[in-house]
Amino acid sequence: MMVLACLLLVSIMVGLWRVILGPSRIDRLIAIQLFGTAGTAMLLLLSQSQSMPALLDVALIFALLAALLSAALVQYLRSNLHDD
Template sequence: MNWFYLAATAWLLINVAGGMVRVLRGPTAADRMLSAQLFGTTGVAVLLLLSEAMAIGAVRDVALVLAMLAAVATIAFTQRAWGGGSASEGEES
């Protein structure tokens, strides 16, 4: 079964290489952010597959942290790109 996990990992890494094309060519910042989200999601999947293939449980914790970081990065991008800044930005002191 380890060969299946490693083959799936290789396939996901090939998909990440395809996503890199979108990062470099993306006409908008949203396209680039979606590609970055692809990297985060695929990174989590790769880490989980490697964790199972090598029977290293600590890699699952790293995958969890990467998933949380990807979610926070997406929220930060959305807030910045679509003007959802803090409420005190428009107020004068």
């Protein structure tokens, strides 16, 4: 499990690098979506390793919020694209 957690942490760091230096808005949006997916996976790993079933509910809520945030960011970027 430690290997999976380290891989998720590395993917989050690569995503953060892409958010900071990403050449386009789409790259940044995909990196932000990666944060939601990797964060949910980290919560699921933590829930399994610590035997805390309540974290499963938190991971589910986090996944739903990440999906809503992605949809909101797409709408925001679409409206800003037409304003330019």
